[in-house]
Amino acid sequence: MTGSFRGRFAPSPTGRLHLGNVRSALLGWLWARAEQGEFLLRIEDLDPERCKPVFTDGIFEDLEWLGLDWDGPVLKQSERGAVYDEAIAKLETSGRAYRCWCSRAEIARAASAPHVGEEGPVYPGTCRAGGSPKAGRQPSWRFLVEGEPVLPASDPSTALEGVRFTDLIHGEVSQDVAREVGDFIIRRIDGVASYQLAVVVDDALSGVTHVLRGEDLLSSTARQNQLQRALGYPTPEYAHVPLLMQADGKRLAKRDGASTVAGLRELGWSAEKVLGQLAAWSGLGDGAPVSARELVGSFSLERVKRTATVVE
Numbered sequence: 001m002t003g004s005f006r007g008r009f010a011p012s013p014t015g016r017l018h019l020g021n022v023r024s025a026l027l028g029w030l031w032a033r034a035e036q037g038e039f040l041l042r043i044e045d046l047d048p049e050r051c052k053p054v055f056t057d058g059i060f061e062d063l064e065w066l067g068l069d070w071d072g073p074v075l076k077q078s079e080r081g082a083v084y085d086e087a088i089a090k091l092e093t094s095g096r097a098y099r100c101w102c103s104r105a106e107i108a109r110a111a112s113a114p115h116v117g118e119e120g121p122v123y124p125g126t127c128r129a130g131g132s133p134k135a136g137r138q139p140s141w142r143f144l145v146e147g148e149p150v151l152p153a154s155d156p157s158t159a160l161e162g163v164r165f166t167d168l169i170h171g172e173v174s175q176d177v178a179r180e181v182g183d184f185i186i187r188r189i190d191g192v193a194s195y196q197l198a199v200v201v202d203d204a205l206s207g208v209t210h211v212l213r214g215e216d217l218l219s220s221t222a223r224q225n226q227l228q229r230a231l232g233y234p235t236p237e238y239a240h241v242p243l244l245m246q247a248d249g250k251r252l253a254k255r256d257g258a259s260t261v262a263g264l265r266e267l268g269w270s271a272e273k274v275l276g277q278l279a280a281w282s283g284l285g286d287g288a289p290v291s292a293r294e295l296v297g298s299f300s301l302e303r304v305k306r307t308a309t310v311v312e
Helices: 017-035 053-067 082-091 104-110 195-205 215-231 260-268 271-281 292-296
Strands: 008-009 038-043 098-099 140-143 165-166 170-175 184-187 210-214 237-243 244-246 310-312
Touching: 008 017, 008 082, 008 210, 017 038, 017 053, 017 210, 017 237, 017 244, 017 271, 017 292, 038 053, 038 104, 053 271, 053 292, 082 140, 082 170, 082 184, 082 244, 098 195, 098 244, 104 195, 165 237, 184 195, 195 215, 210 215, 215 292, 271 292
Parallel strands: 008 038, 210 237, 244 310
Antiparallel strands: 098 140, 140 184, 165 170
16 A cells, blocks of 8 residues: 555644644554555644744654654645635635634624534624625634524424544544534634644645544534535545543643653653553553554554543
8 A cells, every 4th residue: 555545643832742642643653654654744833822843843852752753844834824825715716715804702792693613603604795894803714614504493304414424433424514613714813824724735735645633623524524625625534533531531731741741751751661551542552661663563443442541
């Protein structure tokens, strides 16, 4: 399969890599290497206030220490504004993107605003037909989703089927983007491209064929599928792995130093001990220290644990 598989790891440099991040990197790397494919590294540093160069350097340091190499140059989203602008222009030309002058408060107050979704109140489509510019306010850009973003139907049989896709971990998944999210933002009012747009553009232009990431991003996939179709891009295969959780039920966070690779290294852990623990949590080992290369030969996606793991 050499050359037909291309995966990626795409962290945001907002802190040192925690074990949840690194577990996704390890599984993605193992998948690519087991398939004799390529593994790309992308730095998702679109947010200038939270993303810091020192954390980017930390990502390189942690991955290299663990023996997780990557192919080709590192792509940084902060350097790709023109590429995202081109994609938005293409969507505008095809009638799938429009300027929105609404504030969050106005959306929340709208009498027709549906229930609160993942990105806040589901956008009621106020500016679809051409919003009115407002003094002192810059517009955002929204993607016009398939279907109408209206209140949930009183008769469930009239509801749209939504976007359907098969996830290699979760099986068949569907989401009605219009009803659950509405027309979503693809460029913020500060001119920065949204995560949803940037990840779709970068995956497509980098030739990514397989995406392994945490299941917290499963709900983003339907939106990304719609953008892929609108832009004429292929859709990768997706595998959303269960998360590593803290005892209190919350997922691991970068602010908890004890759960970061750097923190464990300072405590005297070896790279092999970290990898052995990650492998055990993933259903790939017994917890004994192991190198990344030693895990490649026995790796298969089918062996990866399908339930969340509580990290004590």
